Amino acid sequence: MPLRYHLVYYAVFVLLLSVAYLVHPLFYIFLLAYLIYLVKRFGRKMLFLLFLLPIILRPATSTEVSSIVSGKVKDIRDNYVILNTDYGKIKAYTDHTFQYNDEVLVKLNFLEINHRKDPIGYDEYHSFKANNIVAKAKITHITSVSSHPSFYQLLEKQFSSSKSIKSYQKLFILGIKDEAIKEDYSLLTSLSLVHMFALSGMHIHLLYKCLSLIKSFIRDDIADIIIKVLIGFYVFSIPYNISLYRAFYMLVIYDLVKEKFNQLDVLSLLVLVNVIKNPYIIFSISFIFSYFIYFLVIMTKHFPYRSFLIYLGGIPIVLSLNFSINIFSYFLTVLLSPFISCFYIVTLLSLIFPIDLIMKMMIGYQQMILTFITSFNAEIIFQKPTFSFIILYYIILFNIFLLLEEKKSIQLSMSLLCALLISFHIYSIYKPYTQVSTIDVGQGDCSLIRLPFNQGNYLIDTGGNREYDIASHNVIPFLKSQGVPCIDRVYISHHDYDHYGALDSLKKKYKVKRVVDTYQKEEKNKLITIKMLKSDVIYPSTNENSLVMLVTTGGYNYLFTGDIPSNVEEDLYKKYGKIDVDVLKVAHHGSGYSSSVTFFQMVHPRIAMIGVGEHNLYGHPAHIVIKRLEERKIKILRTDLDGSFSIITYLGEHLIYR
Structure with a gap:
């Protein structure tokens, strides 16, 4: 079978094989069905070529990384850098300010790569594999740093002194998002328009058109070579961007082989090379989005309503990232495309000409449009796609x-x-079941109670971290991933930052109807009973005054205890005696000063939930608390080991999802 027009079949085979091997064996059924289809269509000869591919399709083996490494800084983020070393890429946390392409010699303290997958979809282990990152570490000592002049630094020197303009220059030229445009980026995310501002094939196409002006002065064939060399030099000089690489390779390879191969063949060849080189790339959402959307661009070339069909094709990917769609996003994409193209060209020109005033006007105009549209709150929440x-x-x-x-x-x-x-x-x-979840907010507490058919959504504490916005990073993505449209009530157990710190951000970015942070009388309806337990003792500390809530829903009794210490536990036992509890939210993240022996005379839970951060400074949960739970054969769920987890009650059955 000739390769022309058939490379796509090989690409699909390799993709299915990788998914079956790395994701779930169920996909071998799809692979078998696909092979039967190919044999019927092309004959058995094709099987020989197909079965050669698995021989070269091998995931890279891991190698032990030395604690002292030398390498180049290839990406810079808020609190870490990506080092390119002889071992592969290393994600290295540091407070030091490095420059792109710095050559460094550093000592590392290695951190454990997280193998668990959070319900919102992020999987650190597979994300690292997809991006060829071999280790995660903290830089403990910098032996040497040497900088060399580079094209990247030359571009940076051309940037404006204005903070807002510089941020957009970095975004459009280098593909780097910085702190100054975080608010704008948040608006773009809510409108499902982030892809328009991320460096992609569209920008390479525009850059090619701009550089094509030299064809007025140089012979076309020579000018074309010069343009491609310049674009290639640019693409390989900035931080790695899979969309730019795909666009550049398509531009160069298709021009060389267009007499024998079509665009779909070339795209399929790139998929084959990428997956054979690193099968784990199938876990990269950037790879999926870039290649699949371009596949749709090729497939719909001669169709009416082309832009709308491409938009429809991207909806499941957008839902996998944002768990929501803005009803204006398609119309905004169509309306803003000319503006974004113009904005990008002006940004390129701003490297040469002093046009800061025009840049400021365009930034202001764009911010005004985004703010106006988001004020309508036209976001439709779904959940993580099944x-x-x-x-x-x-x-x-x-x-x-x-x-x-x-x-x-x-x-x-x-x-x-x-x-x-x-x-x-x-x-x-409108899910038909009751759901009680503990959301992974690091060292803090945050629990969701969700009643069937959207009859009520309650949050107990919000978590909080002074270094980053827990609401935006953890709480809101989890709520959206579960299809929670709003929060009817937020209960704050007490005013320690790790319990309430994300509240203000949550109220700004999500619909919250009411906040409760004081003792309330019993609340009861057909689906839920919330009773607050309170001793008759007056306490001096915040932890001692935590709200203690007994929640009955879905046939289970849940006890949420805030950060109460053992003396409060004993006082509650004296007042209420034994209480029927199925699920206990362990007090104070499993601190040894709580969960006393006396307390376990009061409650006999089947399940214990612990909200606690990985490798926290407090040593939570305490070994003595874990021992007490294990001695009583209580099932332990902890966010540091399990991530976010949920107890689902449906038709009298109780299921745990981690």
Whole structure:
């Protein structure tokens, strides 16, 4: 079988093989069905070529990394850098200010790579594998740092002295997002427009058009070579960007082989090379988004409503990232595309000409549009897409493509696609079960109680971290991933920062109807009973005055204890005696000053939930507390080991999801 027009079949085979091997064996069924289809269509000869591919498809083996390494700084973030070393890439945390391309010799203290997958979708282990990062460490000593002049530094020197302009120059030229535009970036995320401001093939295309002006002075073929060399030099001089690499390789390779291969062949070849080189790249959302969207661009080239079809194709990916869609996002994409193109060209010109005033006007205009649109709160929350939803969605979408190819009506298929989206949205919001979750907020507490059919959503504490916004990074993504449209009540157990610190940010960025931080009388309805327990003793400290809440829902009794110490536990025992508790939120993150022997005479839970940060400075949870729980055969769930976890109650059955 000739390679022309058939490389896509090899690419799909390698992708399915990688997914089956690395994600779930269930995909071997899809792989088998695909092989049967290929044999029927192309004959058995194709199998020989296909089975050669697994021989070279091997995940990279891990090697032991020395604690003293030399390497180059290839990416710079808020509190860490990416070092390119002989061992591979290393994510190194540091307070030191490095420059891009610095050559360093450092001593490292290695940190454990997290193997658990959080419900919001982030998986550190597979993310590292996808990006060829071999280790995570903290820089403990810097032996030497040497800087050398580079094209990257030359670009930086051309940036404006204005902070806002410089931030957009860094974003559009270097692909770097800094603190100054975090608020703008948050607005773009809520509008599902982040992709328009991220360096991509669109920007390479615009850069190519701008540089093509030299064809007026130089012969076309020579000018074309010069342009591609300049673009390649630029792409390889800035931090790695998978979309730019894909766009550049497509530009160069397709121009060389367009007489024999089409664009889909070249894209398939790039997929083959990437997956064979690193099978774990299938876990990179950047790889999936960049290559799949460009695949849609090729597939819809001759279709009507092309831009809308590409937008539809990206919806499951957007939902996987944001768990929501803004109803204005498609129209904004169409309306803002010319503006973004113009903005990018002006940004390029700002490196040469002093046009800060024009840049400020464009930034102001863009911020005004984004602020105006977000004020309508047109965000539709779904949840993290399920595997069945994604499969069904793309079956319908590609059926639409086939119908368009055959020039047949797509009304029925479009109606089915809309019905699927509406049904998934309704299911996301109106789930038929009770859910009690402990959200991983590091060293802090945050629990969600969700009643069936959206009858109530309650948050007990919000967590808090003075170094970053817990609400934006942890709480809100989790709420969206579960399809929670709003919070009816936030209970604050006490005013320690690790329990209430994220409240202000949460109220600004999410719909919160009411906050309760004082003792309340019993609240009761058909689905939930919330009773606050309180001793008759007056306490001097914040921890001692934590709200203690007995929540009955879904056939389980949950006891939330804030940070109460053992003396309060004993006082509660004296007042209430034994209490029927199925699930205990262990007090004070498992501190040895709580969860006393006396307290376990008061409660006999089946499950203990502990909100605690990895490798925290306090040594939580205390060994004595874990021992007491284990002696009583209580199932222990902890955020430092399990991440966020949920207890689901449906039709009388109680299930734990981690």
